[in-house]
Amino acid sequence: MAETIANWFVTTFEGTLAREWIVFLVSLLPILELRGGIIAGFAMNMEWLPTFIIAYIGNILPIPFILLFIRYIFKVLKKTPMRRVVEWCERRAEQKSEQIRKYAYWGVFLFVA
Structure with missing residues (x-):
């Protein structure tokens, strides 16, 4: 494709x-x-x-803009038929946030190395 x-x-x-x-x-x-x-x-x-x-x-190139404006983009998308998809993404991110915080140092280390 x-x-x-x-x-x-x-x-x-x-x-x-x-x-x-x-x-x-x-x-x-x-x-x-x-x-x-x-x-x-x-x-x-x-x-x-x-x-x-x-x-x-x-x-x-798009990554910094996505990181800066993702909350605003989600806020706008919640007013559209995409509401359920946005809410699912937010729930999933919240579920994974503890794991990311726990292994953040090693993740950055491996990414940079």
Whole structure:
């Protein structure tokens, strides 16, 4: 599925956008993320290192905004038909919060290492 969507981006926008922008935009999408960006770069015959760097930046860029605005986004979504999904996500996060606090040091250690 990721390959199909990435190839659609390539065939649709290759003449109008630079290859680097296509990789970046594909990497921003939640479904495709890094994998889709790399597939799109290879489909356009880009070198592997620039493809990986651009896809990685595109994949990481939304994270600070999500962390900053997730409470506001949930507040807005609770007023829509997505209310049950949002409440489920909040309950699940609350259930896992103690486990995350307990192993936070080791999780960060392993992630950085």
